[in-house]
Amino acid sequence: xxxxxxxxxxxxxxxxxxxxxxxxxxxxxxxxxxxxxxxxxxxxxxxxxxxxxxxxxxxxxxxxxxxxxxxxxxxxxxxxxxxxxxxxxxxxxxxxxxxxxxxxxxxxxxxxxxxxxxxxxxxxxxxxxxxxxxxxxxxxxxxxxxxxxxxxxxxxxxxxxxxxxxxxxxxxxxxxxxxxxxxxxxxxxxxxxxxxxxxxxxxxxxxxxxxxxxxxxxxxxxxxxxxxxxxxxxxxxxxxxxxxxxxxxxxxxxxxxxxxxxxxxxxxxxxxxxxxxxxxxxxxxxxxxxxxxxxxxxxxxxxxxxxxxxxxxxxxxxxxxxxxxxxxxxxxxxxxxxxxxxxxxxxxxxxxxxxxxxxxxxxxxxxxxxxxxxxxxxxxxxxxxxxxxxxxxxxxxxxxxxxxxxxxxxxxxxxxxxxxxxxxxxxxxxxxxxxxxxxxxxxxxxxxxxxxxxxxxxxxxxxxxxxxxxxxxxxxxxxxxxxxxxxxxxxxxxxxxxxxxxxxxxxxxxxxxxxxxxxxxxxxxxxxxxxxxxxxxxxxxxxxxxxxxxxxxxxxxxxxxxxxxxxxxxxxxxxxxxxxxxxxxxxxxxxxxxxxxxxxxxxxxxxxxxxxxxxxxxxxxxxxxxxxxxxxxxxxxxxxxxxxxxxxxxxxxxxxxxxxxxxxxxxxxxxxxxxxxxxxxxxxxxxxxxxxxxxxxxxxxxxxxxxxxxxxxxxxxxxxxxxxxxxxxxxxxxxxxxxxxxxxxxxxxxxxxxxxxxxxxxxxxxxxxxxxxxxxxxxxxxxxxxxxxxxxxxxxxxxxxxxxxxxxxxxxxxxxxxxxxxxx
DNA sequence: AGCACGCCGACT
DNA sequence: GTCGGCGTGCTC
Numbered sequence: 078x079x080x081x082x083x084x085x086x087x088x089x090x091x092x093x094x095x096x097x098x099x100x101x102x103x104x105x106x107x108x109x110x111x112x113x114x115x116x117x118x119x120x121x122x123x124x125x126x127x128x129x130x131x132x133x134x135x136x137x138x139x140x141x142x143x144x145x146x147x148x149x150x151x152x153x154x155x156x157x158x159x160x161x162x163x164x165x166x167x168x169x170x171x172x173x174x175x176x177x178x179x180x181x182x183x184x185x186x187x188x189x190x191x192x193x194x195x196x197x198x199x200x201x202x203x204x205x206x207x208x209x210x211x212x213x214x215x216x217x218x219x220x221x222x223x224x225x226x227x228x229x230x231x232x233x234x235x236x237x238x239x240x241x242x243x244x245x246x247x248x249x250x251x252x253x254x255x256x257x258x259x260x261x262x263x264x265x266x267x268x269x270x271x272x273x274x275x276x277x278x279x280x281x282x283x284x285x286x287x288x289x290x291x292x293x294x295x296x297x298x299x300x301x302x303x304x305x306x307x308x309x310x311x312x313x314x315x316x317x318x319x320x321x322x323x324x325x326x327x328x329x330x331x332x333x334x335x336x337x338x339x340x341x342x343x344x345x346x347x348x349x350x351x352x353x354x355x356x357x358x359x360x361x362x363x364x365x366x367x368x369x370x371x372x373x374x375x376x377x378x379x380x381x382x383x384x385x386x387x388x389x390x391x392x393x394x395x396x397x398x399x400x401x402x403x404x405x406x407x408x409x410x411x412x413x414x415x416x417x418x419x420x421x422x423x424x425x426x427x428x429x430x431x432x433x434x435x436x437x438x439x440x441x442x443x444x445x446x447x448x449x450x451x452x453x454x455x456x457x458x459x460x461x462x463x464x465x466x467x468x469x470x471x472x473x474x475x476x477x478x479x480x481x482x483x484x485x486x487x488x489x490x491x492x493x494x495x496x497x498x499x500x501x502x503x504x505x506x507x508x509x510x511x512x513x514x515x516x517x518x519x520x521x522x523x524x525x526x527x528x529x530x531x532x533x534x535x536x537x538x539x540x541x542x543x544x545x546x547x548x549x550x551x552x553x554x555x556x557x558x559x560x561x562x563x564x565x566x567x568x569x570x571x572x573x574x575x576x577x578x579x580x581x582x583x584x585x586x587x588x589x590x591x592x593x594x595x596x597x598x599x600x601x602x603x604x605x606x607x608x609x610x611x612x613x614x615x616x617x618x619x620x621x622x623x624x625x626x627x628x629x630x631x632x633x634x635x636x637x638x639x640x641x642x643x644x645x646x647x648x649x650x651x652x653x654x655x656x657x658x659x660x661x662x663x664x665x666x667x668x669x670x671x672x673x674x675x676x677x678x679x680x681x682x683x684x685x686x687x688x689x690x691x692x693x694x695x696x697x698x699x700x701x702x703x704x705x706x707x708x709x710x711x712x713x714x715x716x717x718x719x720x721x722x723x724x725x726x727x728x729x730x731x732x733x734x735x736x737x738x739x740x741x742x743x744x745x746x747x748x749x750x751x752x753x754x755x756x757x758x759x760x761x762x763x764x765x766x767x768x769x770x771x772x773x774x775x776x777x778x779x780x781x782x783x784x785x786x787x788x789x790x791x792x793x794x795x796x797x798x799x800x801x802x803x804x805x806x807x808x809x810x811x812x813x814x815x816x817x818x819x820x821x822x823x824x825x826x827x828x829x830x831x832x833x834x835x836x837x838x839x840x841x842x843x844x845x846x847x848x849x850x851x852x853x854x855x856x857x858x859x860x861x862x863x864x865x866x867x868x869x870x871x872x873x874x875x876x877x878x879x880x881x882x883x884x885x886x887x888x889x890x891x892x893x894x895x896x897x898x899x900x901x
Numbered sequence: 902a903g904c905a906c907g908c909c910g911a912c913t
Numbered sequence: 914g915t916c917g918g919c920g921t922g923c924t925c
Contacts (some may be wrong), residue, residue, distance in 0.1 A: 102924095
């Protein structure tokens, strides 16, 4: 290997802006390469998995380098598209490469802190070991799952790393085994004939086995199970199935294998069994879909991104499928993005029915082993069973594509595409457009209710715009009815949170054996408890929010930090024992419904009832099969589900969405109501939507009734322009955090002042957000609004510079500052 | 991030 | 006199 390649710059999974330079030891020079994972020591007792970003021969001036310990990969697992994409994400969303690395790889491909060390059993002492080394080996031989910390404890030494390292060099221990193979592929064993025997040959085998009755029986049983004589291609027979059918032991099967009659082979087991699915080909498009698809094709000739604005049930999915097919024909990969909650078996099965095992699914409820499997599969790309179509959520933009032709972002308006909590705070839709650009691929955004920004981009010609406003099979849009709950309350007609109109309509539906969906954008039982006499409300001790009451486990829970306590029976403030629950969460609605309709089959769908892996699918399945009459849920119920028998959708409180203090509240309320309404009325008859509200005259409610996206859009656009918001301006939210409230406030004032000197009126704040304390950290925000046409990177550079100035001040150095670019 | 180092209060 | 609280600084 080249003598000059001595150093490697490594990305470590840390929120630090720089790369770390390590030296490449002689014996690893042939292995270490850009894009491979390596294990490096960091600090005095930690190991990290890092990614090699550069290799060079420039020795660092200010420090001496440590050696790379091992190289984990035979081939690079990060390709150059990904490196470019990572750089863009880190730059645009103001995060470190380490954070991007953490977000991009499934945990099974990373290794943090707790590196396991194990003794090599084959190791025989050739060299002299020091006393401590012997001691360490001894510990390792007698216990499992040992990491540096436990070693230190067991040996009583402060730091065993140098000894471990030297043992590693001598080959006495290994640390990489568990890293390379942290998971096992799910495999299943099958049996087949060892070669393509003719019928007479098989007959010979059977006669030759007449002294080995059990073996003969087994062979016959195999022929029977595989329908060898009846089917063109023998059916698959699993070892398990065969052994069970004859009640024989494995050894008998083994002797047949040894005689070269049968053989055992393994096949990777997919999460969803494909053996039964027959690929059914494409469905023909109707005339509207045809027009839309040819417009999409022609727009793609000039533009890299096209918005498909298609009303609910207009058959967007079929259009996607046709476009995917075209890409597969030219050998390109396709990424199909969906928001987390919309990724249902319905869609998966539809895609699988057309593209079979070319479809891979990437989802947060998959365990890590499954994610690693998918990652590796995409990575091998050209092999026969590599996925060509990936159906996935936000994080699938980080998969190792090398040949993307098209990215579809379905339900592009969904705010779950924006990552908030750990950095990088990226938006998968926007990132997709950049990713597509890297691959010289196209992006198709699809939705019934485009985000204002997206529609603006389409209207101004930045994106192509294709409208599909005809529901398929000429289904009618649902009839929307408003219930004025202010009026009903005044007249004392409300039954708990149900208006007389809603009650009456629900009764009719249940009589007609039709299904109902009720929507309430609030989980839990009731939003808060309140003391009847003094008005005291229990709050979270760590966050500035009231605690939500969950009845099923009788707990008060903080939805921000998950703090939970038993509800107090008496008021902590005045000692009164009358604590009253206020407001309605999905849980309480469910309970009250059971009271009103004891014969109806009712279920609830929210975060709490869908935590388990298949819980969501089970609920959907039950509802589809009409094992349920009423489904109560949060926004989960509005996502891309197609049910045939839903004749009524009830929105219990439209105002809670409308009154949310955010510039996007109206837009989001419209989207939510329009999407939920889209669930009503399928196939047979026109559905009904009932919206309960205190403000029936609200313009957004009017837009929803008239199904008038365009006027909602133009009203909102005018407001955005007037109040300086996207799409005319770009927003960057600056958050300051500290345990000391006084200190953050002061810091925010100082930072605001210095920023205002540069940006003038474009700086808003400082402002305490609605929830100004989370996990005992006080939070203050500053908002920067910059003109769309000005350079965002320059603004970001200034922000960084000013934030660093602030941190250089003695008093403020422990303030945490972070940026959220294009916040939601 | 996470870990060591270091400097102050309540305990044998 | 020490144990351990968290505030600060460094990691190639």
